[in-house]
Amino acid sequence: MTEIIDQHQEGKRDVTFRVFRFNPQVDSKPYFDDYTISAERGITVLRSLNYIKEHVDATLSFRAFCQAGICGSCGMRVNGISKLACTSQVWDELDKCREPGIIRVEPLRSLPMIKDLIVDMDPLVDKMTRYSNWVDSTMPLDEMGKKEFLISEEEFQQYDKATDCILCASCVSECSILRANKEYVSPAVLLKSYRMNVDSRDGIHDLRLAELVKDHGVWDCTHCYRCQESCVKSIPIMEAIHAIREDALEKRGPRDTSGAKHAEAFMEDIEKKGKLVEATLPIRTNGVVWTLRNLLPMAMKMIVKRRTPPPPPLVKSAKGIKIFRAMFREMTEHVKQDHLKSHKK
Amino acid sequence: MKPFDIVIVGGGGAGLYAAMEAMKTNPALNIAVLSKVYPNRSHTSAAQGGANAALANKAKDDTVEMHIFDTIKGSDYLADQDAVEVLCSEAPKIIRELENIGTPWSRMEDNTIAQRPFGGAGRPRCCYCADKTGHTILQTLYEQCLRKGVLFFNEYFALNLSVHGSRSRGLIAMNMKSGKVEAFPAKTVIFATGGYAKMYWNRSSNAAGNTGDGQAIAYRAGIPMKDMEFVQFHPTGLRKSGLLVTEGARGEGGYLINKDGERFMARYAKEKMELGPRDLVSRSIETEILEGRGFDSPAGKYIHLDLRHLGADLIKSRLPQIREMSLNFEGVDPIEEPIPIRPTAHYSMGGIDTDNFGRTVMDGVYAAGECACVSVHGANRLGGNSLLDILVFGRIAGHTAAEEAGKFEPGSISEEELRESVDDIRSRMQPSGHYERYGALREELGQTLALNVGIFRESSLLHKGIHDIGELKDRFKKVRVFDSSDVFNTNLQQVLELQNMLDLAETVAVGALAREESRGSHTRIDFPVRDDEKWHKHTLATLVDGKATPGEKPVTMGRYELQERTY
Numbered sequence: 034m035t036e037i038i039d040q041h042q043e044g045k046r047d048v049t050f051r052v053f054r055f056n057p058q059v060d061s062k063p064y065f066d067d068y069t070i071s072a073e074r075g076i077t078v079l080r081s082l083n084y085i086k087e088h089v090d091a092t093l094s095f096r097a098f099c100q101a102g103i104c105g106s107c108g109m110r111v112n113g114i115s116k117l118a119c120t121s122q123v124w125d126e127l128d129k130c131r132e133p134g135i136i137r138v139e140p141l142r143s144l145p146m147i148k149d150l151i152v153d154m155d156p157l158v159d160k161m162t163r164y165s166n167w168v169d170s171t172m173p174l175d176e177m178g179k180k181e182f183l184i185s186e187e188e189f190q191q192y193d194k195a196t197d198c199i200l201c202a203s204c205v206s207e208c209s210i211l212r213a214n215k216e217y218v219s220p221a222v223l224l225k226s227y228r229m230n231v232d233s234r235d236g237i238h239d240l241r242l243a244e245l246v247k248d249h250g251v252w253d254c255t256h257c258y259r260c261q262e263s264c265v266k267s268i269p270i271m272e273a274i275h276a277i278r279e280d281a282l283e284k285r286g287p288r289d290t291s292g293a294k295h296a297e298a299f300m301e302d303i304e305k306k307g308k309l310v311e312a313t314l315p316i317r318t319n320g321v322v323w324t325l326r327n328l329l330p331m332a333m334k335m336i337v338k339r340r341t342p343p344p345p346p347l348v349k350s351a352k353g354i355k356i357f358r359a360m361f362r363e364m365t366e367h368v369k370q371d372h373l374k375s376h377k378k
Numbered sequence: 379m380k381p382f383d384i385v386i387v388g389g390g391g392a393g394l395y396a397a398m399e400a401m402k403t404n405p406a407l408n409i410a411v412l413s414k415v416y417p418n419r420s421h422t423s424a425a426q427g428g429a430n431a432a433l434a435n436k437a438k439d440d441t442v443e444m445h446i447f448d449t450i451k452g453s454d455y456l457a458d459q460d461a462v463e464v465l466c467s468e469a470p471k472i473i474r475e476l477e478n479i480g481t482p483w484s485r486m487e488d489n490t491i492a493q494r495p496f497g498g499a500g501r502p503r504c505c506y507c508a509d510k511t512g513h514t515i516l517q518t519l520y521e522q523c524l525r526k527g528v529l530f531f532n533e534y535f536a537l538n539l540s541v542h543g544s545r546s547r548g549l550i551a552m553n554m555k556s557g558k559v560e561a562f563p564a565k566t567v568i569f570a571t572g573g574y575a576k577m578y579w580n581r582s583s584n585a586a587g588n589t590g591d592g593q594a595i596a597y598r599a600g601i602p603m604k605d606m607e608f609v610q611f612h613p614t615g616l617r618k619s620g621l622l623v624t625e626g627a628r629g630e631g632g633y634l635i636n637k638d639g640e641r642f643m644a645r646y647a648k649e650k651m652e653l654g655p656r657d658l659v660s661r662s663i664e665t666e667i668l669e670g671r672g673f674d675s676p677a678g679k680y681i682h683l684d685l686r687h688l689g690a691d692l693i694k695s696r697l698p699q700i701r702e703m704s705l706n707f708e709g710v711d712p713i714e715e716p717i718p719i720r721p722t723a724h725y726s727m728g729g730i731d732t733d734n735f736g737r738t739v740m741d742g743v744y745a746a747g748e749c750a751c752v753s754v755h756g757a758n759r760l761g762g763n764s765l766l767d768i769l770v771f772g773r774i775a776g777h778t779a780a781e782e783a784g785k786f787e788p789g790s791i792s793e794e795e796l797r798e799s800v801d802d803i804r805s806r807m808q809p810s811g812h813y814e815r816y817g818a819l820r821e822e823l824g825q826t827l828a829l830n831v832g833i834f835r836e837s838s839l840l841h842k843g844i845h846d847i848g849e850l851k852d853r854f855k856k857v858r859v860f861d862s863s864d865v866f867n868t869n870l871q872q873v874l875e876l877q878n879m880l881d882l883a884e885t886v887a888v889g890a891l892a893r894e895e896s897r898g899s900h901t902r903i904d905f906p907v908r909d910d911e912k913w914h915k916h917t918l919a920t921l922v923d924g925k926a927t928p929g930e931k932p933v934t935m936g937r938y939e940l941q942e943r944t945y
């Protein structure tokens with residue numbers, strides 16, 4: 034790591050890392066430490082953290098393993114966005130700082146804190162288990178290894194992108210629903226569930242789907258797209274979520290779960306007003322108490338940040354509901370096209 | 379803790395396959411898998427190329443027999459031929475089995491598993507999933523283990539084997555989340571902790587944790603290491619990090635250029651130029667650097683991999699991964715600038731000495747995967763044979779341990795033994811007086827290995843290497859842990875990993891000094907030819923009185939006679 038301190042013809046830039054610190058054994062609450070180093074071009078956030086750990090403060094704790102963007106260990110928030118520290122260039126981050134020259138580094142959100150930048154991944158593993166994120170093969174045990182399933186290129190394309198997921202939990206940290214409801218299935222787990230459900234070798238599609246439409250499942254997603262925007266592997270997660278929903282409506286009909294209530298509410302909105310009354314959706318799906326307890330605190334924050342949809346009275350029926358319906362249809366078509374495209378690399 | 383029947387150390391491809399197979403062999407067994415990282419983070423995920431199996435999907439005339447021959451020849455005739463036979467004949471079955479349980483292999487037009495050509499193979503038999511083969515295999519295995527309810531102890535760091543007489547009674551490990559040192563009494567222990575090539579530190583393509591922990595633990599327990607001197611170098615590692623730029627870059631027509639602007643491969647491989655075999659290209663680059671025709675930088679000397687003449691379009695469409703790597707880890711866009719590269723330590727052929735069933739010399743202790751040396755790779759591993767190795771021998775070790783666990787008494791580990799491990803750790807955690815920084819030692823270890831126990835070896839260099847390692851080991855005694863926290867003490871973990879690397883580094887250097895010949899990845903300037911008469915055998919390194927003591931073991935021959943290895 035000496036290259037950071039050594040003189041180098043490529044030039045260096047001074048940078049302060051403002052790092053989230055928390056050691057549950059001694060700290061009653063988290064705080065930030067500033068570390069200033071000079072970084073040459075090509076240095077990643079992870080290498081800088083390694084440098085700080087080796088030369089400045091050995092107690093700074095974070096996970097890292099492959100250092101090549103493939104193992105998913107080093108997910109953290111850099112300048113407020115969840116991403117991999119090992120693939121983030123310091124010089125690029127310097128251009129994105131809110132305070133000039135200061136890069137903020139914080140742990141992922143929505144997972145229990147352990148220490149400094151380390152969060153507990155067990156809840157995610159538990160959810161992978163709950164939603165059967167595996168292929169339950171239809172190949173009889175005594176036939177295993179004797180022959181191949183024949184799989185078409187088209188089928189492979191359906192889950193090719195989804196199998197890029199490295200379980201880094203960046204999307205988990207960015208998901209808006211998870212921040213309010215920790216029991217929510219999680220975008221990465223939805224993605225994996227989708228991947229299993231379109232695999233023709235799997236024999237428990239219906240069982241998985243039945244779990245997905247229950248409370249905290251696929252219908253709770255608010256379509257905010259944040260997961261997809263933050264995915265470190267640029268996986269079209271929303272396509273997977275849409276696909277599960279379409280599948281659920283097709284296979285299970287609209288009436289059996291809170292999810293279906295959500296879907297009904299969705300349709301009703303479109304029919305009546307030509308717009309999605311997002312603010313009332315959670316209430317109608319989950320009931321008033323749940324919404325007050327879980328979503329209100331977040332909604333308040335979102336209002337402050339002007340991110341929340343307008344409250345119901347402000348949502349007027351869209352002018353020309355027919356035009357809207359046509360647009361809606363076109364949009365659905367678009368989504369489908371995108372879906373196809375995005376699965377063909 | 380209730381005694382286990384099997385404790386598996388490592389959650390990479392080898393460890394997970396062992397777990398699945400052990401459960402299948404005897405569902406009544408009490409099995410645990412320990413891993414210092416979540417299993418899906420293991421280094422198996424880094425393998426891009428693929429896994430070899432003579433499925434004959436692509437080349438209809440491919441046979442297991444040809445795979446066997448390619449492997450033996452590739453090993454420079456140091457592999458044990460009976461072991462290679464197991465590896466290659468099990469290959470089609472295990473690849474299909476992986477397919478059956480959900481691995482998303484890329485497909486051929488007739489919907490069978492796709493295969494492509496790979497270095498050293500006479501037929502295109504490398505099965506792949508795009509450029510993420512290891513990743514998807516590891517995900518599939520992890521998913522299946524979750525399905526079967528395998529008991530995982532994630533983020534547990536293995537410290538020691540508890541040894542009584544000629545057998546092990548289990549394992550001692552630290553729970554990273556709590557810092558507690560815990561006992562895992564067990565009838566059998568399987569090591570599947572991956573490779574040790576990270577001891578070359580910034581000159582290695584490996585994950586930070588490929589520090590040879592399992593090998594070091596076994597070595598300290600008196601189990602011999604085999605063929606440790608064989609470390610494979612990949613020609614194109616990034617200058618700063620050692621991370622791999624895959625063969626694709628040269629395959630598409632990239633040039634290797636020295637500081638005088640020459641395409642220097644013309645000197646070493648007139649016809650094949652940049653596309654010569656890995657070891658040859660590595661040696662050529664290293665020669666350029668040694669003879670002063672490399673570029674200079676604080677991160678060390680290097681040469682250029684130039685892709686600019688290929689044009690932006692081709693680079694973007696055919697080599698997007700390589701461009702991204704170069705941007706992410708060097709800050710260099712290959713469309714505009716050449717990529718700074720140099721050879722990087724990539725794979726460890728050597729490891730814990732096992733038989734074809736994964737058994738070590740110690741009762742109840744087994745090993746599989748890159749941490750073991752069966753040996754199927756001999757002096758040089760073929761691309762695509764390592765994933766195969768971890769799957770085939772992971773499964774075999776799991777099976778053997780499950781069958782044999784009943785033979786052994788339930789293990790027990792005394793409080794006293796546990797306390798010893800704790801005291802050992804505590805003594806490191808009191809910073810006082812003069813101390814050494816682990817970071818500096820780690821880097822110096824990498825440097826001395828790359829310089830003296832690297833691609834070109836020679837008696838005086840190796841003596842220097844051994845001397846340096848000894849000195850580093852002395853200085854290590856003064857390394858202190860500054861993080862006093864029990865919770866997730868990565869400072870402590872990295873110090874313990876350094877200790878493991880230091881112990882093993884000695885065996886690599888001692889083996890390299892002993893082996894007075896050039897074979898496969900091991901090149902001695904002072905002994906430039908293969909010497910079958912004296913050195914057609916495995917080297918062993920056993921810890922005796924704190925020193926690596928050399929030994930040897932014959933190579934098992936079979937159908938194939940010794941031949942010169944030419945391509």
Ligand SMILES: Cc1cc2nc3c(=O)[nH]c(=O)nc-3n(C[C@H](O)[C@H](O)[C@H](O)COP(=O)(O)OP(=O)(O)OC[C@H]3O[C@@H](n4cnc5c(N)ncnc54)[C@H](O)[C@@H]3O)c2cc1C
Nearest residue numbers: 388389390391392414422427428536571572747748764765
């Ligand atoms: C960049 C790269 C590309 C490669 N490409 C290919 C390829 O295309 N084809 C091919 O065949 N091979 C390839 N290889 C080699 C291959 O990937 C490895 O040899 C193989 O994956 C090793 O698997 P493993 O199961 O033995 O160990 P790993 O996957 O390394 O797993 C080791 C496990 O042990 C655990 N562990 C280690 N120490 C401890 C400890 N102290 N306590 C607890 N747990 C511990 C780790 O947590 C981990 O789970 C490549 C290697 C690299 C570096």
Ligand code: SF4
Nearest residue numbers: 208254255257258260
């Ligand atoms: S789109 Fe759905 S899953 Fe994705 S972040 Fe938003 S709420 Fe979460």
Ligand code: SF4
Nearest residue numbers: 198199201202204264
């Ligand atoms: S979906 Fe993307 S962001 Fe989410 S865990 Fe997987 S790779 Fe990470």
Ligand code: FES
Nearest residue numbers: 098100105107119
């Ligand atoms: S360290 Fe593996 S993804 Fe960053």
